[in-house]
Amino acid sequence: MSNAASKTFTLTDNQSGESFDLPVFDGSVGPSVIDVRRLYGDTGHFTYDPGFTSTGSCDSAITFIDGDEGILLHRGYAIDDLAERADFLEVAYLLLNGELPTAAQKATFDHDVTYHTMLHEQLSNFYRGFRRDAHPMAIMCGVVGALSAFYHDSLDIYDPHQRMVASFRLVAKMPTIAAMAYKYSIGQPFNYPQNDLSYAENFLHMMFSVPSETYVMNPVLSKAMDRIFILHADHEQNASTSTVRLAGSSGANPFACIAAGIASLWGPAHGGANEAVLNMLTEIGHKDRIAEYIKKARDKDDPFRLFGFGHRVYKNYDPRAKVMQETCHEVLAELGVEDPLLDLAMELEKLALEDEYFVSRKLYPNVDFYSGIILKAMGFPVSMFTVLFAVARTVGWVAQWKEMIEDPGQKIGRPRQLYTGPDARPYIPIDQR
Ligand code: CMC
Secondary structure (H helix, E strand, C coil): CCCCCCEEEEEECCCCCCEEEEEEECCCCCCCEECCCCHHHHHCCCCCCHHHCCCCCCCCCCEEEECCCCEEEECCEEHHHHHHHCCHHHHHHHHHHCCCCCHHHHHHHHHHHHCCCCCCHHHHHHHHCCCCCCCHHHHHHHHHHHHCCCCHHHCCCCCHHHHHHHHHHHHHHHHHHHHHHHHHHHCCCCCCCCCCCCHHHHHHHHHHCCCCCCCCCCHHHHHHHHHHHHHCCCCCCCHHHHHHHHHHCCCCCHHHHHHHHHHHHCCCCCCCHHHHHHHHHHHHCCHHHHHHHHHHHHCCCCCCCCCCECCCCCCCCCHHHHHHHHHHHHHHHHHCCCCHHHHHHHHHHHHHHHCHHHHHCCCCECCHHHHHHHHHHCCCCHHHHHHHHHHHHHHHHHHHHHHHHHCCCCCCCCCCCCCCCCCCCCCCCHHHC
16 A cells, blocks of 8 residues: 555444544545455454455556446546557557557567467467367366466566566467467367467457468458457456456466466356357347346346346446447448347347336446457357457456566455354264264
C-alpha cells in the first residue's frame, strides 16, 4: 500500500463494547478500501466474503472498471478509444509497461514479441497425445502448462529481464498454440507463424491457411480480430486473473500459472460464456421461443441462465459489448452473411432489456453476447471461441502477474474460512463403524 490511510472506519463489538479503528485507503478513482489486515490479530475475527463480492485482493494500477457507469480503462485509456485507435500489441505494451509506446518503442516491442512466436519443435509431439475430438481449451491447459518444462531460462521470476522474456514468450506463443490446437482437431498440418504479419493477421493465417493454397488476408476481418483481442485483453481481478495471481503468489512458474488461468477461464460463467451464448441461441432457434427462454431464466427452480447477460461488476451496459455489436455488423456486412442468429440475438437483447426481472437486477448484455456471432461468421468453430479469449487475455494475466511479483508487499495468497464441519472427535476403528 503506497499511500497513507485517509481516515479510519470504526468497528464496534456489540457484546464487549470494544471499538477497533480500521484504516481506510483511497485509490486514484473508485471506491476506497477498509484495510482488514490486522482484524484477526486485533479482534480474533475473519471477514466473510465468498465470491469476493466486496473484497479487494491487491493494489493494481493496470485496469479500472466503473460498473455503474459502464466504464473500462486500461492505464487510464478508455476501452472504446483503444479499440478504435490502437492495435493489439500497442495495448499489450500499455498493459505491460504502463504507458503507450512511442513509434520506436512500438517497433522494438513488435519485434521482441514476434521473435518468440515459434514453439519448440518438440512441443508439437504433445498435440499427438490428445484425442482429435479433445476440446481445444483442454489442449490449451496441457500445452501451455507444458511450456514450463521447456523454457528453463525463464525460471528466475525475481530477475526483471527473465520476467519480461517470459511475458514476451507467453503473448507471442499463445496464438501459435491455439491455432495448432485447431489444426490438430481437423487433421490439417500445423502452420508456422509469419512474422511479417500483424498479431491478428498472423493468427488468422495460422488458423485458416493451408499449404496448397494462397491465403488472402481480408483487412476487415483482421481488423475485427485485432479489436476482439483488444476488447478481451484485461479485465481487472476477474476469476482467471485472480487464479493467475493466486497461483503465482507462491512463486510458481509463470507458464504453469497461465495454464491455471486458462482452466479458470474455461467455465461458462466466465470466458466459456461466448461458446455457451452461441449454443443457447442455436437452441432457442426462433424468435417465437425467446419468451419461453426468458421465462426459464427468471425461474428460480431452473438452473438455466441467459448466457451473455449479467456481470459481477457491470450494472450498466458492458462497454465492450457496444464495440462488439458494431464490429459484428461490420463483419457480417463484409462477408455478406445474413445470420438469423444475429436477428435472434438482437430481439433477445431487446426483450430481456424490457423485462422486469432483468431490469431490476441490472442485467445487461456482456462482451460475450455478440462475440460468438462474429467469430462464427469468420469461420471459427464454436469450441475455439473461449480459446480466442484466452489468447487475448494472456497479456492481461501476464501484466497482473508481473505487477504482483514486483509489489514489495506481496505475500502468498491464503484466504481463511468459516468452518462448519464437525469439532474434534475420536477416530473409530473400521470394524466398529
Ligand atoms: N440469467 C438469469 N439470471 C441472472 C443472470 C443471467 N445471465 N445473471 C445473473 N442473474 C440473476 C441471479 O440469478 C441473481 O438473481 P437473485 O438476486 O434473484 O438471486 C442476480 O441476477 C444476481 O446474480 P449473481 O449470480 O449474484 O451475480 P454474480 O455477480 O455472482 O454473477 C455472472 C455474474 C456473470 C456469473 C452472471 O451474471 C452469469 O452467470 N451470467 C451468465 C454467464 C455469462 O454471460 N458470463 C460472462 C461474463 S462476461 C465475460 C467475462 O468477464 O468472463
